[in-house]
Amino acid sequence: MAGSPTLAEVAAAAGVSPATASRALSGSVRVTTSTRRRVNDAVVQLGYVRRRSVYSLPRARTDHVVAAAICEPLPRVLSSPFHVRLLSTAEQVLAERGMSMVVVPSTGTSAVRSLLTGAFGGVLLIGAADQQPVGVALAASGVPVRSTGRPPDGATLPYVDVDNVDGGRQVAEHLWTSGRRRLGVIAGPRDLPAARDRLDGFRRVLHDAGVRSVPVAHGDFTRASGTHAMRWLLHRCPDLDGVFAIADTMAAGAIQTLRRTGRTVPGDVATVGFDDAHFARQLTPSLTTVRQPVEELAVRAATLLIDDMTTGPRRAGNELLPTELVVRESA
CATH class of the missing domain: 1.10.260.40 (lambda repressor-like DNA-binding domains)
Structure with a gap:
């Protein structure tokens, strides 16, 4: 059309x-x-895209309102250290430019429609997964959008992401070179690009080392899911000696399960997380993890979105920020 x-x-x-x-x-x-x-x-x-706000706000005002479109369940987002850091930093950047931010849960059709009606000058897309309509709809709309994280397949949107693939690679190399051979992964949702990228980076290293199959349990980034996933891995591979949990929250749950089953960390099972959340140092043992630059991610995404809103939407200019393995006591 x-x-x-x-x-x-x-x-x-x-x-x-x-x-x-x-x-x-x-x-x-x-x-x-x-x-x-x-x-x-x-x-x-x-x-x-409706050119007049459904909320009957003056157009000059809506041009300065950004929707933080959250594509994950809101209770999980509000309890996630990553999302809290991302949202608070983005809001600060926007406020410094005279803009405001509204959090818009965007998991259903009606929520997607609210993003396309002209009520917002731009959209900061967060956590979009495959099969969700929001990514494709925004890509076709002409609304200024910047995705924090690689957008789902089929949605051509400009984004800022961290190098999740390389983060997974660093974890695998660290565990492998430290002598761990019976490795497992507590992965995230299969339809989330960041979760797939971390798992892919980890698997590539092991594949190159001759390992053709790695047991994988899937969680939803909560501590409870890490607990359950670790139980599943131990049931399948009781001699497991290393585990990569793709989020620190799930790593914390994994360590809890390992203790309850009489295993030591890192003696019996080396454990590595991803995020470098504020509590990573406070765990016992302190958590080896991949540090991702959350605040820098938020600053770049918000800044580029502002540029898109003032100079016109772009469909290029993607940025990939480096990750860093932080070695502590757990692995």
């Missing part, structure tokens, strides 16, 4: 009149739920 989608095209796709489509986007009570759903679906499908 040439050019930006129009309201008339949204209405045609939804099978309603333009007036009805307009009322649906404005939140009118005169529109049925089923009609509103069809219009919302058409907005996402076409990438329609």
Whole structure:
């Protein structure tokens, strides 16, 4: 479809009149739920951007409001050291430029529609996974967007990311050169690019060393999931002598399980995390982990988004920030 989608095209796709489509986007009570759903679906499908705020704010004001589109469950985000550091730093950068930030949970169709209506001058996309509509819809919309982290497959969006692949590589090399041979991984969700990249970097090193199969348990970045994943790995490989948890929170849960099963860290099982969260030094033993520059990631993503908002959206200019293995007592 040439050019930006129009309201008339949204209405045609939804099978309603333009007036009805307009009322649906404005939140009118005169529109049925089923009609509103069809219009919302058409907005996402076409990438329609409404040029007037649905909140009836002056346009000059909405140009200075950035949506932090969170594509993960909000309770998990609020308990995540990574997300807290990322959001607080991004908000500070935007505030210094006279802009404000609104956190918008973006896991459903209605939430995606809110990002495309013109209520926000730009979108900071956080944690987008495969099969979620938000990435593809934003890529087609023309709204200024900057993804923190590599966007999901199928969504061509400019991004700033940390080198997750190299981080995984550093962990594998450290464990392998320290003599650990029976290794396992506590990975993240399969549909999350950052989780896949960390696992891929780890596997490549072992593949080059002749290891064709590594047991992998998947968690969701919570401590509890690290506990359960470690139990699964020990059940499958009771002689495990090294584990890579792709988040410090899951590494903490893994260490808890290892202790409960009578294993020492690092004596029996060397354990490595990823993030270098504030509590990594406070664990017993202190956690060997991959440090990712979260604050720098937030600064670069927010700064480039501001540039996109003031000079026009770009679809290039991606940046990849280095990671660093921090060796402590756990491995």
